[in-house]
Amino acid sequence: MTAARTSHGGESAAAVRAAGGSSAEGECEGPDSRSAMDFGGIRREFGLPGEFPTDALMEAQQAVAAPLSSAERTDATDLPLVTVDPAGAKDLDQAVLLRRRGRRGFRVHYAIADTAAFVSPGGALDRETFRRGQTLYLPDGNIPLHPPVLSEGAASLLPEQVRPAVLWTVDLDPHGSPVRVDVRRAVVRSVAALDYRGLLRSFEAGTPHPAVEPLPEVGLLRREQMVHRGAIELGLPEQRVEFSDSSGWRLGLRPRMWLEAFNAEISLLTGMCAAEIMIAAGVGVLRTVPEPDEEAVRGLRRSAERLGVYWPPEQSPADFLAGLEPLRPESLAMHVAGTRLLRGAGYTAFQWGKPSEVGHAGIGAAYAHVTAPLRRLVDRLCTEVCLAVVAGRAVPEWVREGIVDIPSAMGNSDRLASRVERACIAQVQAWELADRVGEVFTATVLRTDGEAGAGEVFVREPPVIARCRGAELVAGQRIPVRLVEADVTRREVLFESADRPSD
Template identity: 50%
Template sequence: MGVPSDFASDVLAEAQQSASHPQLTGVDATDIPFVTVDPPGSTDLDQAVHLTPDGDGFVVRYAIADVGSFVRPGGALDAETHRRGETLYFPDARVPLHPPLLSEGAASLLPGQIRPAVLWTMTLGADGAVRAVDVVRAKVRSIAQLDYPGVQAALEAGRLPGPIAALPAVGQARLALARARHSINLDLPEQVVAPGGPLGWTLSLRADLDVERYNAEISLLTGMCAARIMIDGGYGILRTVPPPEEGAVADLRRAAAALGVDWPDGAAPGDVLATVDRTDPHQAAVIEHAVSLLRGAAYTVFDGPPPAQPLHSGIGAAYTHVTAPLRRLVDRYAAEICLHLHAGTPVPAWVRSALPTLPAEMAGADRRAHEIDRAVVDATEAFVLRDQVGSVFEAVVIAADGKAGTVVLDDLAVRARCVGANLPVGERVRVRLTSADVTARTVRFERVDGSHP
């Protein structure tokens, strides 16, 4: 599947050299008690956050690893990152964009370490709306490495650490603005493959915690501020998704009506999806249909007037990637553009020369990452079911086309193709496993005759 191999010796030598001599330039912000909030066990820490009340609003400080200070334009490391595009994740391994001595060491915002960063300072009103933005290079130091389950437990206990005590207020305010923008949030539980269980591997469904949604809003806020700097400056690279096609919206309306989901006159698709009860099989099936609304994602470069279609329609605003440079190539370039446009200095030639080919590079990397994620889940589904061919399971139909459909099993986090002309979407049926091929990464079911909701 095109997964890169180990780093070449010249790439490692260059990374070692830059790791040994970090460029600690810019504003000294080491007095700000930043913290990082990531999945448990993370070591490639891109972001550190510090939130403070400010009158009736807030000041959001977001420090992003300054990967640009470690990568020499035109060098071996630079070339390798263009070949890779982004970090690839497997249940038992990680194939990083940068050598680990950078991504998990010298460039990572590890606690207690002074690190170069791109520091975003965003002043918000009480409603979460942006009042002012600043972005500079800085030296920062995180005081603690937190993880999502721990922060969620602290939130529920009313004991959030000081640097993120305002996270719920900021997150909720930004989520309210997202609803006002008619953002399209699918928010489906994720199929997760992990070591464990009697077979050695398990599949589960995992929904985001509240603190993950709030933290994601900080990242989205930063990406929207970065896009505004680019648009105002007349140069940049946006992450764009076109508005939903009329046919896709019409199909979703029909599905919503069939599944008992109310669609008020004049309501935008995102407004309807925000009301869907994802624990109700009938309503959750509407989300499956809504995936078709967000087609055509791209990286769009412009030089001069903004593109005719500048929006990320899932977000409901112009947006660009700037918050994960350790894991995604485009973020390093977008950060550099924002730093120079905001300061009123020329964007470096190395950025301008690379930008025209960056969309194709990122599209290829995104496609490979998606294919790998799907392959891991498909292979694991087949693996955990391989000895149960012929067994009957309870399942919910989430999509159907008249000849076959897709079902989700009740007792296993498996979603797979099911043959049958009578597959009522949103209803529970009994299905028989007809094949589970680990090599081909396929699982197939058929509806059991006579099964009923």
């Protein structure tokens, strides 16, 4: 469960906070001026970046002022592309258009913001993006990878604005498999900025925007292929930080909408196509997660046995997890236990041939980040590799040089984003429960650990994950727990089994 803006791609958005998951593509906004509680302490504790250096800002402003070169750019402004994002988003990386090809399948047009049109290799802004790695999202505002004049302005695919973009065109067969892939620089113009809730209502009313009308069909086909590939997806609800005028910062919980999952499939499709292009060329950066080892799978099977969840011997972990009923307590505990299958995530850079490790267990295929360049550094370099390879050109030397540093830069920023996200959720949990010490809640035991009489529980209202002490905690059980600590300074919350006498 994460407090994050809905993911447009990459790994599954719903990762359990306690397992160290993060979705670094998100934001829940709330004006900190209306609340006495803010996240300044977290910003200071982690030394998060503030304003951009003057020379980096000057480069960004100069890039915005320079006329857009049309050289080597296809004019695709006639394509009625649309963006699909959370309401209020301004850093719009992707615009999509889906069309049917009769009985031959579908055509996916996917325009991605072209940050390389604004960032000079080796310049001050380039160096600053390597330092930051990715946009960090806190509940009271983000810390962008690029100056807002780019990320929310000239580089963002805002509606009715001509923008430089990298246009992916992928033809799918009737089963949803890619049969032709093209990528090139273009100029595009989004015709509408759609938000998830509004688009969902339009589908329910039978009046979706024509640009995404085939999305349920394409998304379902791609989701079916995901299961066939053996992708291990953890179907967990999303823990969010929200702001209320009446009560300030609060935690919320909601499952991922089918529309979000289907929209993410377009980004995943593009990332898989990009990975294949780079693997064939022997140069690039992959997002990798190793396949779970036998011991991890055996451990998950032992968890299923302890929880009384039947797992047929011949069924794969992917099929088993996909078939669990999401609202059952034991299913929640099983998905938490399933995080052990997705350990070792990293970035694999390669220059002179196919690397030994190419797969992403959470996707069931080779995968690369190329669809969020406004918010993630690695996407800009991977995109440049794909453009060069498809055009039959040599990969630029600045890209080859940058690839070497990508695993370190992205690994560091991923870890920081995860720590910041966990700290924000822990802070809100403590704020929300500070005046409820002594109350009894109903909780689901998520896991136990080696420490005698200790584990972790999930309380649904408010949606809190925290440590719990008590004898004989059993994962998957629903038990009464008493809140014994909610320290807003240390951001710590502790429950105990309500069967245990209070101190």
